[in-house]
Amino acid sequence: MSADPISADVSGANGGPLRGIRVIELGQYISGPYAAKLLADLGADVIKVEAPDGDPMRRWEGSGAMSPQFAAYNRGKRGVTLDLKTEGGLAALLDLARNVDVLIENFRPGVAERLGFGPAVLRELNPRLITCSITGFGPEGPYAKRPAYDTVISAVGAMYSQVVPADTLRPLGPAFSDLLSGMSASQAVLAALHARGADGVGEHIDVSMVGSLIDFLTEAASTYLETGQVAGPDSRPRRAQAYACVGSDGKAFVIHMSVPEKFWTGLLEVLERADLADDPRFSTREARVRNYDELDAELKAITERMPRQYWLDRLEAHDIPHGPLNTVADLFDDPQVASMALVEEITGHDDTPLRVPVPSTRFHGSGRPELRAAPRLGEANADVLAAAAASVTRPEGIRA
Numbered sequence: 001m002s003a004d005p006i007s008a009d010v011s012g013a014n015g016g017p018l019r020g021i022r023v024i025e026l027g028q029y030i031s032g033p034y035a036a037k038l039l040a041d042l043g044a045d046v047i048k049v050e051a052p053d054g055d056p057m058r059r060w061e062g063s064g065a066m067s068p069q070f071a072a073y074n075r076g077k078r079g080v081t082l083d084l085k086t087e088g089g090l091a092a093l094l095d096l097a098r099n100v101d102v103l104i105e106n107f108r109p110g111v112a113e114r115l116g117f118g119p120a121v122l123r124e125l126n127p128r129l130i131t132c133s134i135t136g137f138g139p140e141g142p143y144a145k146r147p148a149y150d151t152v153i154s155a156v157g158a159m160y161s162q163v164v165p166a167d168t169l170r171p172l173g174p175a176f177s178d179l180l181s182g183m184s185a186s187q188a189v190l191a192a193l194h195a196r197g198a199d200g201v202g203e204h205i206d207v208s209m210v211g212s213l214i215d216f217l218t219e220a221a222s223t224y225l226e227t228g229q230v231a232g233p234d235s236r237p238r239r240a241q242a243y244a245c246v247g248s249d250g251k252a253f254v255i256h257m258s259v260p261e262k263f264w265t266g267l268l269e270v271l272e273r274a275d276l277a278d279d280p281r282f283s284t285r286e287a288r289v290r291n292y293d294e295l296d297a298e299l300k301a302i303t304e305r306m307p308r309q310y311w312l313d314r315l316e317a318h319d320i321p322h323g324p325l326n327t328v329a330d331l332f333d334d335p336q337v338a339s340m341a342l343v344e345e346i347t348g349h350d351d352t353p354l355r356v357p358v359p360s361t362r363f364h365g366s367g368r369p370e371l372r373a374a375p376r377l378g379e380a381n382a383d384v385l386a387a388a389a390a391s392v393t394r395p396e397g398i399r400a
Helices: 031-041 067-075 087-097 109-117 119-125 150-156 159-165 176-199 209-216 217-225 235-240 261-271 274-278 285-290 292-303 306-317 335-339
Strands: 022-026 045-050 078-081 102-105 130-133 204-206 242-246 254-256 320-324 342-347 353-357
Touching: 022 031, 022 087, 031 045, 031 067, 031 102, 031 130, 031 176, 087 119, 087 150, 102 176, 109 119, 119 130, 130 176, 150 159, 150 176, 150 209, 159 306, 176 204, 176 209, 176 292, 204 320, 209 217, 217 235, 235 242, 242 292, 254 306, 261 274, 261 285, 261 292, 306 320
Parallel strands: 022 045, 022 102, 045 078, 102 130, 130 204
Antiparallel strands: 242 254, 254 320, 342 353
């Protein structure tokens, strides 16, 4: 293998603040792949290493070589296949690790060490390497070795208690813990890259899915720890004075009054219900918080008399925070979203045009890389692993 086994990369040629940063991703399903996808969107060269039969997410739809879910979380990467349970596969991975900046994996705790590519081994090969392990519950503790899927973590981490009413208990999408831990991991990697600039030395990062949820639920967690109050699905909307209404045409919209009193008085003008200002149930913000359900019922009874657009126009005229409650099918036809150029057509496999959402953050200087479709299984083997040798010299004690 050449001294630089991934020199064929061109992913950052068109810009991005992470242009020149090289990442190995040993991820499956969502958390690890999403973390690496976020880095690829910033211009990093991401090499996705899969087992010979591929990331199980490839086959989520039950047929075909690539599910739309896999395509969503693996855009912009190059794909190689390695059997890490073999000496040759491990040797090739270690050879790659000598020449990259970051390695992300989301195996259960101890798996990487058992297979021979734990953080200590990798850092001995490449002291500049930043390694990031994403696990369900962290490296230690009574749950650490359990299989960690989003539903389990979202339940244990109290996310479901914040979004699912107790009388309609069921798992609820999206994949909260997977996505939030992926975001936490990418953020931590960026911080570690910055820290490495001071001394040139990498570090190991542990990210847990359940910990990422607790970070995200900081308001509910902090409020409980300070006051003992247990937040539920309506706690935040009640305090924020946020309401969902439906027009006479069956189309839904939301109103968010927050704290400023001007939004409440403006809403009464929109509704032509000045009398509600004198209703003791709603006369102060504190009263409206206490009587949230009663006010919600009043608003719904009024708004169902006219179509949604009638209310949206009046809310806009009175500068009340509001918006249509879009489905994904509505989203890209929304005039604001359409104006933001958040969808781009790229070339998919077999030259098929493919519409994809683009990164919403814009860098007015470094730009962003050209978007590329998710890789076919092992499609970059010839470029990335062309001269990989099974007999790479490894530190004593490493086993395949």
